[in-house]
Amino acid sequence: MTALPDLKVELAGLTLKNPVMTASGTFGYGEEFADYVNLAELGAIVVKGLSLNSKLGNPPPRIVETASGMLNTIGLQNIGVHVFVQEKLPRLRRFGVPIIANVYGETIEEYRAVSEILTNCRGCAALEINISCPNVKKGGISFGLEGESAAEVTAEVKKVTDLPVIVKLSPQARSITEVAKSVEAAGADAISLINTIPGMAVDIHTRKSRLSQVTGGLSGPAIKPIALKMVWDVIKTVSIPVIGVGGIMTAQDALEYLIVGARAIQVGTANFIDPRATVKIIEGISLYLRQKGARSVRDIIGTFEES
């Protein structure tokens, strides 16, 4: 029997058991999956985006399936940071898995306020700053389009927290590498990407959108090649760790991101189809490493050969 490969990765001062996390908004507040997954086996859980006060979200229909993907316009419905800290977090902490809170604000002040509350409650391992949600009228994406505003949010959040700050980038950014450089300069400890890609679907009988909001965010396997390329581009531009997100269904998909240099990955839409997708991906990575005779996942990360 050879020893199992070491899956540990270091990320912005955190040591993760393995590089597999859940993507925000696709794993609820974690508990929903506790019957299917031993949550302690995951690298980390990223919870649904949190705003200062609870948010109603957009009217239905909020989702529609498209070729190998889905569009959503949830509109960041969430219970608000206070209820999260009081009710959800204590229960979630008992599972013994690092919890990363996804932070959303309509204004810079809101990003600060939410980050401060999450820092003071001492239950979160890191903050993921969502400047990339395409489905809200204010905030979110509007900070993620240009380097300057992205840097400003990052710097302001850094002032109120001592937790590692991960900034989640949008594929809609005018130049995603510019935004990446700016948030790195502003003190981001890591970068995650991508959030969903805007898209639409039309009902040919009513000639209306198949969603309540005309457009939505595309996720799932359909976006993987685009996301992978963006992740690779960002990895080449910054020196902080990068977390790859987008269309990861299998260990093979996850390994592609790791090979181009992602320090960790997040699994999103795949959780809906198979609630055990994350643990299957962890097992698959481990199997791959054994087959390649690698002792650690770190021997694979960033080994992409351009020619």
Added chain:
Amino acid sequence: MFEAEVKTNFEKVSGYGVISLLLPSIFPVPRPGQFIMVRLYDGTDPLLRRPFSICNFHQTKENSQIDILYRVVGRGTEMMRSLRRGDKVSISRPSGTAFNIPMHVKRICLVAGGVGIAPLVYLARFFHRHHRKGEIFTYVGMKTEKEEKGLCVSELMDISHRFVVATEDGSTGYVGLVTEAFRQDINEIINEETAVYACGPREMIRALASFLIDGRVFCQVSMEERMACGMGACLGCVVALKGREGNVYYGRVCTDGPVFNLRHVIWEERK
């Protein structure tokens, strides 16, 4: 998640099928109104699981069996139609809220629109088994007579005290919408010991709400919305509901529903 094996799959009339799935005996006994998420394809297109109501459930020593009544409307249900004996599909455990029959209820009225009949069949059988003296009044709406066979109405007919079919084209039974057929009878059939259960298109339930609004009649409805996860995680499947303080909130059909009290559902469209 459970692996189910197809036992039979009949297309009764074009576009309507009944599929029976065999499951390990550890499969939890579903309550009437609950649904399962079915994965019809292992690849990525179609990608998501599809929700289906439990139309029937039997248990033997060796295994359990679920019956699903389905209408072919798109690619997923098209794939369901092509399943054959011995094929395997992955299904979730029974999910969501169930119909609740208050202790004092002696008569249930079922209002079904099309395949919305599915969860009501299971409810009726359950009621029939547990309330031997109870009465069942059934109203089933469809576009045209041909669908009658596809909707397995005969099962319900046998245990119903009154059984009304309404067709929109007037080919059989009551001519018009099922809610109109039901409305004609309500003064006669509804008393303090009656409960109403409905499942069907949103417009049908909205019509029901328009004349059952006073909240005096106990009425529960099973709602439909497009789903991604079916387990409360994505917030994709919501309907607008009245909160305790009169506020509006979006509840999840998959975990807060699919069965809701009619008086909690809000019908005004929001933007």
